[in-house]
Amino acid sequence: MTTPPILLDPAIGAALDAGAPVVALESTIITHGMPWPDNLAMLERVESAVRDHGATPATIAVMDGTIRIGLSAAEARALAKTDGALKLSRADLAFACAQGLTGGTTVAATMMAAHGAGIAVFATGGIGGVHQGAETDFDISADLDELARTPVTVVSAGAKAILDIPKTLEALETRGVPVIAVGQDEMPAFWSRGCGLDAPLRLDDADAIARFLAIRAQLTDYRHGGVLVANPVPTEAEIPHAEMAGFITQAQAEAAERGIKGKHVTPWLLARIVEITGSRSLATNIALVENNARLGAEIAVALTGR
Secondary structure, three states: OOOOOEEEOHHHHHHHHOOOOEEEEOOHHHHHHOOOOHHHHHHHHHHHHHHHOOOEEEEEEEEOOEEEEOOOHHHHHHHHOOOOOEEEOOOOHHHHHHOOOOEEEOHHHHHHHHHHHOOOEEEOOOEOOEEOOHHHHOOEOOHHHHHHHOOOEEEEOOEOOOEOHHHHHHHHHHOOOOEEEEOOOEOOEOOEOOOOOEOOEEEOOHHHHHHHHHHHHOOOOOOOOOEEEEOOOOHHHOOOHHHHHHHHHHHHHHHHHHOOOHHHHHHHHHHHHHHHOOOHHHHHHHHHHHHHHHHHHHHHHHHHHO
């Protein structure tokens, strides 16, 4: 048997051995979501937010074929400056390891690695989902099936607003994934606090979420996948949904004109929207990821207490 190429940072290993709260963080937001040096600054702020709220951050990435659970400062800097890093999901995570490659892990790949390491809570920006036009091109993120199969709680600002959010919610419902909006009845939409859609479920704080997760875990006759916690971006940082809709439509039209498809669509759209909004969307993106890290830490702490 070949040993999986996984390297657990000593601080992460010590926290897990002690039963202390740990929060996983993904790395495609570093490799594909933001430009240098904003990506490294964002990671440092997000990891600090996790620590400030009582948990240990575990940023997950693949570097030279090794799945790293937790990055040193030098490793984080090197990853943030890497050109040509892969965008890794379930389908190609093992391939990157076998070939000694470097890449950022998507929601799906991060969930896989986090679960394998024994980390139950993962904070990110937004999940992937059903893309606009998926009824003809079948462009649906592997994140949805990963949420259905892997028992990790994902704290995000909802699905990325460039997606078809109604279809994404339908797909999650079909897969039996609980979707919980935090403190409001409306579904968040990444850069915006709402999108005009009712959230499937609502809970108002980390303790209530931890209680729900604990009771769900006790239903031992059933195999559970993950849970999506939809945490709205802070009010002072949001870009209203009606305003964002125009920016998104423009970027999507440009992507179609250029023939951008598949896994290249999301990073291209996010980068183009940063340009269209004069970096407003970047500032909002940083704020929502930091906010999700805070809530993720609070949930991890509350779970540990239970």
